[in-house]
Amino acid sequence: MSAREQKQQQIIQVTHQILVRDGMGKLSMRRVAGDANMSLSNLQYYYKDLDTLLIAVIIDYFAWYTNEVAENLTKTLENQSNFESFLRAILNDHLVPGGKTERCSMFREIWSLATRNPTIESTVKEHYKSYVQQTVQLISQFTPKPDATAAILLPYVEGYSIMGDSLTLNKSEVIDLLVKFVINLK
Structure with missing residues (x-):
């Protein structure tokens, strides 16, 4: 460097x-x-200026996050014998209620910035398009419906950090429900 x-x-x-x-x-x-x-x-x-700096920070953060998720997904795929155990392991790791992690805090700041800045909003949208494609590709070996699986799980995981503590089901019950729903996608 x-x-x-x-x-x-x-x-x-x-x-x-x-x-x-x-x-x-x-x-x-x-x-x-x-x-x-x-x-x-x-x-x-x-x-x-601040916008240029913020975009660089967001791009850097998303690159780190995407790599981190890809590594976790790949390791979990290697260590799980079937799609259901893979889903359970990933959901257990990624469902973080209350935004109590640095990752959640950073995402909230990025989303807040995106609501006020069209360039940042565009950067965020591009990240999510890439993130969804990467996830679909990784899980396609386990399910005939990788697009539907990603469409259900990714927004849920993102939103869980905001309202997971308010749900009437505990994390384990949510995981059971999501796994059952994804496994039974037709």
Whole structure:
């Protein structure tokens, strides 16, 4: 990695930390520059404005997240003997109620930004298109309905972090219900 790429990665990490810890309301170019121990003009050499920086952070985060999910799915596929056990393992890992993880906090910030910024919204949509295609490809070896399976599970997993604590079923019961539904897709 070149010195420029290292500096860009440092800036991205600092921005990510501010977003997760303090939210968008506390993020500014001046704050990032200060936390990264650099001048504002030096930061602007790498990222001309906050939108450019945010898009770089989001792209970096989604690349990390996509790789993380792909690795988890692949490991789970290798360790499970059938589609049902695979589904149970993945849902158990990915259903996180209450957004109590850094991953959930970052997604909430990204979605909040996407509601106010069309460029970020477009970046988010492109990520999800790619993410869905990747998931469909990975699970296609187990189910004749990979598109339908992804269409049911992916939005549910995303939304569970927001309202999972409010459901009348516990996590185990939700997993049982989702597995039964997916297994019986016609």
